[in-house]
Amino acid sequence: MPSQDPPEIVGKALECFDxxxxxxxxxxxxxxxxLDIPRDETDEYCNGGCYEQTQVVLTCVNQILSNFEFHNKATIDDIKQTITDGCSNTDKRGDFNVAEHMAASNSHANIGVLANMGSLLIFVTLCGLLSMLSLIMV
Structure with a gap:
């Protein structure tokens, strides 16, 4: 199969939206x-053909360009998770605000990074203390 230029690949991914x-x-x-889905149309969207077609679009884009980034900087996974939450039977049902979902997932990711950095800092501090103790005891 001949290789394609990046613009051709992006063009093919954009065709998926049709x-x-x-x-x-x-x-x-x-x-x-x-995703502009009013709360009062959630059932229609989640139980209808538009939900299924949106999944087809996301699968199509993912197969062509898995690291596709939407204009709002959302990833395919961001959109999928927003739809999953918006169609769930939780307090997030009917909330299809992709930007808010991205901000929430980024804050959770940042908490994980901070926790890992805190653990590393504690580890380095303990190693330093143990090294100092070994020098004192010698």
Whole structure:
């Protein structure tokens, strides 16, 4: 198979967005990365063809360009998680705000990074103390 230039690959990934033809125009996932699904249309979206077509679009894009980044800097996983949460039977049902979801997941990621850095700092401090104790005891 001949290799393709990056613009050709991106062009093919963008063609995937044409698959969501069963969606209302305002609910259609686009390269912008936003999902405009009003809360009162959640059941229609989550139980209908638009949900399924959106999944087809995301799968198509992922198969062509797995590191695709939407205009709002969302990843394919960000969009999938937003849809999963928005269609869940939790307090997040009906919330399809991708930007808020990205901010929440980034804050959780930052907490994990800070926890790992704290553990590393404690480890380094303990190693330093043990080294000093070994010098004193000699």
């Amino acid at each position: 698959h969501a033809d069963t969606c209302k125009p305002e609910q259609r996932l686009s390269p912008s990365g936003s």
